[in-house]
Amino acid sequence: MLRQKAGAPTAPATTEPIKIGLVAPMTGEGASYGEAAFGGAMLAVKEINDAGGINxxxxxxxxxxxxxxxxxxxxxxxxxNVDKVTAIVGPVCSSSAGPGVPIAQSAGTPVILIGASAPDLTKVGDYIFRNYPSDALQGKFAADFVYNTLGKRKTAVIFVKNDWGQGIRNVFIERYKQLGGEIVYDEGVLQDATDLRTQITKAKAANPEVLYFPVYPQNGVAGLKQIKQLGLTATVVGGDAFIEESILKLPEAEGVLIMEGKTNNPDDFQAKVKQVSNKSINIITPYAYDAVKIFAKVIEKVGTDQKAIRDELARTVYRYSIAVPVVEFDANGDLKVAEVAVKVIQGGKTVEYIR
Known part of the structure; x- marks a missing residue:
């Protein structure tokens, strides 16, 4: 192989690396999701580069x-604008994606959201895609489950006041009322709130059969303890943010129901992730992996022109994903086919809910 001599011209642009951005919470309360996204994305990058890269x-x-x-x-x-990436994987969180994705849309940079599930995010424009189930699906499913499967007619709602919590709360309440259910209490909490006693006390006074509780892990850890302390006996139904170690290992979380996008995260895949990252692995990991691989497949076919990437994403049918059987986007940039699963927390892990 020829080696470049010192002082020789730099390599032509066609041999420079293809830059893909990952936007995720690497610090703060949501860091476990960022670590999970990083592990999945890094495994995909390693596999691509070990196979010779993209073209x-x-x-x-x-x-x-x-x-x-x-x-x-x-x-x-x-x-x-600084790194000049070809494409972006993430964000994981709707509260980050809300102010962020309009910048990518305006610049014409393709994005695949990997957890940011607020329904309106993909409506920002045609460069924004999502391989994770939207809250428009999850919130509706949760309402149907509470009303039809659990048979409960009186529900209290305590949600986190950000794009994700507000979005899924809106969908849930609209659908639940449409079915004939009664919302007996409805109030939000701040994203960093750890004292939910006022809201829980008010919810208890409304005598609900179910507490729909789409909040973040830091809210949930404190809230679930306070629910027990204050004697609220309603069935607790959480969102996919509860699939987090700090929640699952909590004694007060035993029996809590969780709605999540039906996701495959097989053991052999997780073992491969652990070879490139010793950090958290959770529901986000396979979505980050898939997003990088989807971009790689598209770029291999059409090159790095961002409009061409966007156009190809819109017609791609990707059958090699880990998280879901097939990734195919609808006109809005969301998954054409997605499913929601109901899990229950038992013994520090989630298992399929069986009525």
């Missing part, structure tokens, strides 16, 4: 920490 070009993953917050705007702005 002979290596992939470089550039990671930006959004702290699951409005810092997503700065993170995406840097990736788009």
């Amino acid at each position: 002979g070009r290596k992939v470089e993953l550039i990671v930006e920490d959004d702290r699951c917050s409005s810092a997503g705007a700065n993170a995406i702005n840097k990736l788009v």
